[in-house]
Amino acid sequence: SxxxxxxxxxxxxxxxxxxxxxxxxxxxxxxxxxxxxSEQVTENLTNLPFLFSTMRLSKCxxxxxxxxxxxxxxxxxxxxLTCLVSKRLCLKGFEDHWSLRNLxxxxxxxxxxxxxxxxxxLQP
Numbered sequence: 001s002x003x004x005x006x007x008x009x010x011x012x013x014x015x016x017x018x019x020x021x022x023x024x025x026x027x028x029x030x031x032x033x034x035x036x037x038s039e040q041v042t043e044n045l046t047n048l049p050f051l052f053s054t055m056r057l058s059k060c061x062x063x064x065x066x067x068x069x070x071x072x073x074x075x076x077x078x079x080x081l082t083c084l085v086s087k088r089l090c091l092k093g094f095e096d097h098w099s100l101r102n103l104x105x106x107x108x109x110x111x112x113x114x115x116x117x118x119x120x121x122l123q124p
Contacts, residue, residue, distance in 0.1 A: 027068065030068075062076070
């Protein structure tokens with residue numbers, strides 16, 4: 001049934017995100033993944049489920065202790081900030097865009113906490 005298929009797909013997505021959060025082999029792919037995040041947020045600005053998945057991917061890249069994500073913050077921060085402050089993130093007003101904005105705010109806080117000492121101009 002569609003419900004079972006949705007549960008399987010959600011479980012598979014959770015497994016992918018869990019792997020992305022710890023996989024040390026992603027360093028070589030990091031430039032492509034950050035470019036993907038940037039492009040996809042721009043191209044799918046009103047597709048809320050897709051934006052949410054893209055921000056979850058960004059979170060995985062930021063929290064992965066095996067990656068040198070700071071080298072690509074200049075590519076990751078604009079799409080995260082876009083998901084925080086964009087005027088319209090969904091097509092229907094009743095969609096929960098606030099959860100996406102909260103996730104984006106959490107990611108910005110994480111980046112500031114994690115890299116503020118290394119990059120003094122990251123925070124005012």
